[in-house]
Amino acid sequence: MFASARIVEEVKVLNIVWLGLILLSVVFGIINGRIPQVVASVTESAKFAFELALGLAGIMALWLGIMRIAEEAGFVRALARRIQPLMRRLFPDVPEEHPAMGSMVMNIAANMLGLGNAATPFGLKAMNELETLNPIPGTASNAMCTFLAINTSSVQLIPTSAIAFLAAAGAAHPTDIVLTSIIATTFSSLAGIIAVKTLEKLPRYRLPQQEPPHGV
């Protein structure tokens, strides 16, 4: 209990961002004379959020079904073993045989292939499994933050939707952006991993029961 009490004292970014967005919307709405639009957007967005989740349910069922087949056939473990040295360094708190490892591997693989549709179900399953390892429920663990940083930095090798936009508009060489995207994505992924590994050690973000410098 005392562990979570100490975390409560910290600045909670999401609370500030959320409240800030709402308060600023009201202020800007008044300044811009757009209060009717702001009011309308509340109901619209709430409805859209549920529709989004509902649409996701079918896609999730599909990909989690495919993933279970891949697991049973031993693909996930084979893939996980291949990138194990990297995964072990990124997620030292996750046991190698834990199901979260397999889901994270599948998520990263799907992301790299540009299968965004598949990446989300694997990612959600991974988060759900990481939560079973979480010593402080309700507070993000180091593994969760690292996994999230990898996901938000976009590790995709083939930016399928961006290429599709250019191609649809009749670009002469829409695939020109593949190389630039791979290079930019490499930088953003490295930055995300370095940032997450550095920030987790700062007093402000450190987990309460964690001894500052830990050995092996």
Added chain:
Amino acid sequence: MAFNHLTDSLSNGIFLAVIAGIPMIAAYKSVRVYEVFVDGAKEGFELAIKIVPYLVAMLVAIGMFRASGGFDIIFGWLGPTLEKIGVPPAVLPLALIRPFSGSASNGILADIIKNFGPDAFVSHLAATMIGSTETTFYVIAVYFGVARIRRTRHAIPAGLIADFVGIVASIMVCRLLL
């Protein structure tokens, strides 16, 4: 057009290889594919419903902010400074909205391509930016929602740093290569 066809068939090919290839090889390894599929799929609905409250909270706040014209006001403040350090003004809205909304940033990309043409430098830069960054706040709301995380610690700063570096790297790489 040949490239269009190429990328289309490439992504379709990857998709089909995964969706048909995995069950095929699994069946060869005598996995009972249908039963196993259904068993895995059961989890999908539960996970999707779990994220609803988090998704509502995030999308309502972002939706309100967009409707209030808040993004336009921020462009007004930041525009001149960013232009000075070499960010083309056309991609500024994209850089700012990217962490919040995937559909809005796709809309901006479509708009840039329409206004500048599909072969313009700005269009390729915008596409590269979309390809190398993510909708950080959406990912955080959904991923942390499923694990019922309310205290996000350093996830948001790290995600935003990754987005920022992705955008700066896109500008530099596109300048060098395109």
